Amino acid sequence: MADVELLKSKFEYHPDWPKQGILFCDIFPALRDPIAFEMLITNIMSHIFTVTLPRLAESSKQTRINYVVGLDARGFLFGPIIAQRLGAGFVPIRKRGKLPGDCAAATYAKEYGEDLFEMQKNAIPPHSNVLIVDDLIATGGSAAAAGELVRQVQANTVEYIFVVSIPFLKGAEKLDAPEYHLVEMD
Numbered sequence: 001m002a003d004v005e006l007l008k009s010k011f012e013y014h015p016d017w018p019k020q021g022i023l024f025c026d027i028f029p030a031l032r033d034p035i036a037f038e039m040l041i042t043n044i045m046s047h048i049f050t051v052t053l054p055r056l057a058e059s060s061k062q063t064r065i066n067y068v069v070g071l072d073a074r075g076f077l078f079g080p081i082i083a084q085r086l087g088a089g090f091v092p093i094r095k096r097g098k099l100p101g102d103c104a105a106a107t108y109a110k111e112y113g114e115d116l117f118e119m120q121k122n123a124i125p126p127h128s129n130v131l132i133v134d135d136l137i138a139t140g141g142s143a144a145a146a147g148e149l150v151r152q153v154q155a156n157t158v159e160y161i162f163v164v165s166i167p168f169l170k171g172a173e174k175l176d177a178p179e180y181h182l183v184e185m186d
Contacts (some may be wrong), residue, residue: 003039007163008183010036025164025185027135031077040182041081044161047180048086048131052159056129056177065158066128067091071146072098072117075133078163082133091123091130094144104152108145117142119149126154136164137181140171147176 010030017024030036048065057063065088070079072094083090095106096116103118124130132146143160150157157177165172165181172179 003043004182006137007040009021011164011183015119015131025136027074028078029164040163041078041085042084043182044078044180045085045164046072047161048082051180052131056158060129060156062127062129063132064088064129067124067130067155069119069130069132069146071132071134071142072171077135078161079133082131082161086131088131091119093119093149104149106145106148106152107140108141112127115142117145117149119153121140121153124150124155128155129158130155130159132158132160134138134162137162137171137179138166138169140169140174143171143179144174144176151176156172 007030010033012026012029013019014024014026028041041170053063067089068079068083070076076092080090096118099118099120102121104121105116105118106117129152132143134143137143142175147157158176160175160179162181164185166185
């Protein structure tokens with residue numbers, strides 16, 4: 001897994017940010033390196049084509065991803081690229097008050113506070129297959145809220161995809177679909 005080690009070597013860590021006791025994993029340095037960024041996207045796409053889509057084909061008549069949902073804000077960096085490579089639409093999930101029109105809403109707790117996510121209700125038709133993408137899963141609160149929004153519009157979350165996971169926080173246990181990540185942090 002040399003590609004994962006390269007990605008890890010690019011990350012920077014910031015203790016006590018955004019508050020005391022949090023070790024913040026900054027993935028932006030990896031995005032500044034075009035080779036590392038492409039390896040990240042290629043790794044995710046390889047997983048989707050070799051694991052996600054075959055698993056979907058086994059469990060459903062519909063065998064394509066219709067939409068990729070990106071969480072505010074770092075999911076916006078990967079989601080559109082993944083959606084484009086899949087021939088799928090991209091839908092942003094934003095923090096409260098950032099989207100116009102009729103929105104579905106879900107509250108979530110995160111390791112350093114509480115927030116509310118919104119998604120436009122007409123963005124995803126019922127019964128669509130959806131991937132949810134974000135940079136990191138810690139406690140799983142924001143990802144679970146995104147899954148709740150997908151359920152509210154009667155769509156199907158096929159998988160959650162993250163760059164980084166912090167497994168000891170057990171965030172994946174809150175999710176209603178399989179989870180995939182590239183890098184694990186202690």
